[in-house]
Amino acid sequence: MTAGSAASADSGAPPGPVAGGGGAPGAGPATAPGGAAAASGDGEVLLRAEHVTKYFPVRRGVLLQHEVARVHAVDDVSFELRAGETLGLVGESGCGKSTLARCIARLFPLTSGSVVFEGRDISRLSRRQLRPVRRDLQMVFQDPYASLNPRKRVGTVIADPMRIHRWGNREQIKRRVGELLELVGLSPEHVNRYPHEFSGGQRQRIGVARALALHPRLIIADEPVSALDVSIRAQVINLLDDLQDELHLTYIFIAHDLGVVRHVSDRIAVMYLGKIVEISPAEELYQRPVHPYTEALLSAVPIPDPDLSERRIQIVLEGDVPSPISPPSGCRFHSRCRYATEICAQQEPPLVAHGTDGHLAACHHPLNAGRAPAADPRP
Amino acid sequence: MTGEPLLEVRDLKVSFRTEDGLVRAVDGVSLSLSPGETLGIVGESGSGKSVTMMSVMRLITDPNARFEGEVLYKGRDLMKLGQDQIREVRGAGIAMIFQDPMTSLNPVYRVGWQIEEQIREHEKISKQAAHARAIELLTAVGIPQAADRVRDYPHQFSGGMRQRVMIAMALSCNPDILIADEPTTALDVTIQAQILNLIRKLRDDFGTAVVLITHDMGVVADLADRIAVMYAGRIIEQGSRRDVFYDAQHPYTWGLLGSIARLDRPKPRRLAAIPGLPPSLLRLPPGCAFGERCAHRFALCDERPELRDKVGDGHLDACHLELKQKQDLRETTIHPELIEEAT
Numbered sequence: 001m002t003a004g005s006a007a008s009a010d011s012g013a014p015p016g017p018v019a020g021g022g023g024a025p026g027a028g029p030a031t032a033p034g035g036a037a038a039a040s041g042d043g044e045v046l047l048r049a050e051h052v053t054k055y056f057p058v059r060r061g062v063l064l065q066h067e068v069a070r071v072h073a074v075d076d077v078s079f080e081l082r083a084g085e086t087l088g089l090v091g092e093s094g095c096g097k098s099t100l101a102r103c104i105a106r107l108f109p110l111t112s113g114s115v116v117f118e119g120r121d122i123s124r125l126s127r128r129q130l131r132p133v134r135r136d137l138q139m140v141f142q143d144p145y146a147s148l149n150p151r152k153r154v155g156t157v158i159a160d161p162m163r164i165h166r167w168g169n170r171e172q173i174k175r176r177v178g179e180l181l182e183l184v185g186l187s188p189e190h191v192n193r194y195p196h197e198f199s200g201g202q203r204q205r206i207g208v209a210r211a212l213a214l215h216p217r218l219i220i221a222d223e224p225v226s227a228l229d230v231s232i233r234a235q236v237i238n239l240l241d242d243l244q245d246e247l248h249l250t251y252i253f254i255a256h257d258l259g260v261v262r263h264v265s266d267r268i269a270v271m272y273l274g275k276i277v278e279i280s281p282a283e284e285l286y287q288r289p290v291h292p293y294t295e296a297l298l299s300a301v302p303i304p305d306p307d308l309s310e311r312r313i314q315i316v317l318e319g320d321v322p323s324p325i326s327p328p329s330g331c332r333f334h335s336r337c338r339y340a341t342e343i344c345a346q347q348e349p350p351l352v353a354h355g356t357d358g359h360l361a362a363c364h365h366p367l368n369a370g371r372a373p374a375a376d377p378r379p
Numbered sequence: 380m381t382g383e384p385l386l387e388v389r390d391l392k393v394s395f396r397t398e399d400g401l402v403r404a405v406d407g408v409s410l411s412l413s414p415g416e417t418l419g420i421v422g423e424s425g426s427g428k429s430v431t432m433m434s435v436m437r438l439i440t441d442p443n444a445r446f447e448g449e450v451l452y453k454g455r456d457l458m459k460l461g462q463d464q465i466r467e468v469r470g471a472g473i474a475m476i477f478q479d480p481m482t483s484l485n486p487v488y489r490v491g492w493q494i495e496e497q498i499r500e501h502e503k504i505s506k507q508a509a510h511a512r513a514i515e516l517l518t519a520v521g522i523p524q525a526a527d528r529v530r531d532y533p534h535q536f537s538g539g540m541r542q543r544v545m546i547a548m549a550l551s552c553n554p555d556i557l558i559a560d561e562p563t564t565a566l567d568v569t570i571q572a573q574i575l576n577l578i579r580k581l582r583d584d585f586g587t588a589v590v591l592i593t594h595d596m597g598v599v600a601d602l603a604d605r606i607a608v609m610y611a612g613r614i615i616e617q618g619s620r621r622d623v624f625y626d627a628q629h630p631y632t633w634g635l636l637g638s639i640a641r642l643d644r645p646k647p648r649r650l651a652a653i654p655g656l657p658p659s660l661l662r663l664p665p666g667c668a669f670g671e672r673c674a675h676r677f678a679l680c681d682e683r684p685e686l687r688d689k690v691g692d693g694h695l696d697a698c699h700l701e702l703k704q705k706q707d708l709r710e711t712t713i714h715p716e717l718i719e720e721a722t
Contacts, residue, residue, distance in 0.1 A: 093567055202656075229423035229424055230594055230596075231634055231635065231653035232652075232656070233638065234651065237640070238652055241649065258642060259640035259642050262640060262646060263640040263646060263650065283646070297568060299572075301568055301597070301642055302572075302575075302597025302600065303600060303601075303643045304600045304624070304636065304639055304641060305600055305624060306600045306601075306620050306621060309597075309600045309601045314572060314576075316569075316572050316576055317572075320570070
């Protein structure tokens with residue numbers, strides 16, 4: 001998918017019924033119950049998601065398709081993102097992290113809620129109105145084989161966003177493509193090659209170059225390194241790191257690999273069945289997880305050290321993630337949680353602060369409550 | 380782990396004729412597996428780890444493939460067996476599970492039927508008895524209400540459950556060897572932990588030898604007794620789990636260990652990435668295949684290094700560097716955070 005077709009992927013369908021506390025366009029910073037998590041970065045607030053909800057209808061019938069159920073893909077998610085920081089989004093497949101990213105990029109219309117980007121509510125904008133927004137908000141996709149048009153030369157792929165947004169003349173575009181290729185560590189001579197002539201890691205670099213073409217402020221990277229080999233993965237992560245420093249980018253970084261997420265993120269949000277269950281400064285989340293789901297996720301990551309691996313006690317979650325069509329009552333994690341009690345099935349726990357530094361979690365039986373918050377090891 | 384090896388691969392070479400030339404997918408691999416042992420084969424895509432084991436199972440039917448070398452299983456050379464004879468070995472002697480269970484299961488047959496078919500192929504046994512065995516196996520791999528679920532189709536199972544079905548099927552004829560090719564790569568971490576625990580439990584209960592193919596050093600750290608690291612169609616290092624993790628001898632292994640974003644260590648500012656790309660299997664360099672990406676390359680590296688046991692402790696590596704030289708170089712490569720502390 002090119003940046004251009006990304007814009008057209010927005011079907012233009014009318015947004016669904018507004019339910020709950022969907023913020024009206026231009027509404028003030030609503031720190032509503034459930035709370036938008038305060039960001040720890042020191043930049044301005046670049047993006048604010050308020051009660052973002054996305055349901056997909058499940059339809060039956062041939063002619064008169066009637067809605068029989070709804071997939072609760074993203075359910076009332078709020079957070080803030082400050083300029084220059086990286087927010088990691090983690091969770092198992094089907095937890096709604098990709099849907100949330102696509103809602104923020106407005107590749108999907110929202111069911112309800114709002115997304116305020118650069119001070120402007122973009123959740124109700126039309127396709128035409130969205131165009132200038134897309135200059136500043138770009139995506140990098142998981143599969144570098146599927147996200148580049150195989151029939152276009154690399155130069156064209158990277159130049160497309162500039163043409164679509166009528167940026168510069170031919171000469172300027174050509175120069176910019178060369179610059180971008182160099183920026184992502186490819187040779188400008190490769191401009192006339194086709195995507196199949198590149199390896200997976202190189203293709204992902206091309207995807208990054210395309211996303212950078214229009215000097216965006218926010219890049220949403222959806223599993224950008226998951227399809228790559230270990231040795232190549234580190235190269236691409238380092239590249240994204242360098243680009244952030246150089247170009248003052250803000251990232252939303254989605255991955256299921258908790259090691260990778262820890263490495264790149266300033267803050268991390270853990271999702272389970274469409275909800276953010278914990279959001280915290282990165283290092284703090286690993287030192288002092290509050291939500292039992294976070295604890296279990298961390299414990300499931302294999303450790304490449306035989307002795308440590310043998311010594312540690314692994315928490316193995318039983319069963320699979322329940323269906324998002326009819327998520328469990330109360331706390332959505334209670335069916336797999338080893339600390340669950342009666343209240344967990346009855347009441348949904350709110351996302352509240354645990355300790356300092358904007359560490360929020362939604363749990364009736366928070367862990368590590370007594371332990372002091374982890375010191376931030378960063379200078 | 381003593382006595383006769385159960386499986387012995389001797390100088391296996393697999394190449395494919397293509398339009399562009401000869402692709403040397405496996406270039407002289409020798410391995411052995413003792414009864415009850417777990418061997419981890421680690422490598423990136425294209426390193427030849429899957430092709431090696433697919434060749435052992437004789438699952439490569441490409442007419443352009445050429446095989447050399449021997450694969451001895453209980454004294455018989457599997458490479459010389461006819462199709463009927465190899466079918467007897469598959470499933471009953473050596474069973475294999477794959478990365479994507481959905482493509483390995485037939486979507487139009489009930490899972491119970493698929494397990495029963497395999498049992499009845501290898502044993503003279505009544506339909507009822509096979510059915511009962513299928514339920515027993517599904518229970519053993521942790522599928523709840525197995526008696527009902529045997530009648531379900533593969534699409535009615537989740538990814539983790541499908542992999543359990545595959546494992547049940549693989550174990551249905553009590554094989555001596557279970558080959559697991561990236562069994563958890565398509566699964567979430569929490570489900571991966573479940574499946575790895577299951578493989579460990581079944582291995583301990585049944586005494587099955589396991590070959591675990593993976594790209595994830597974390598997975599073998601947990602499960603393997605011995606580890607072979609592959610690069611560009613060759614084994615470049617082989618040793619016990621402790622050897623490979625705590626006394627790695629090949630710069631590529633160092634790179635692998637260093638480039639993982641680890642949860643058990645303080646976070647380094649940068650990951651120690653291995654520069655460049657693996658070489659094309661069409662044009663392998665005459666010397667060390669890792670040479671172009673290796674930071675410690677020197678004149679001798681233009682010659683192909685042999686996989687040798689330099690100390691005599693069963694820890695093999697294919698690198699020209701002297702043992703002493705390696706010791707200092709290694710630590711800074713595997714632990715990038717150490718460099719930062721020093722500067």
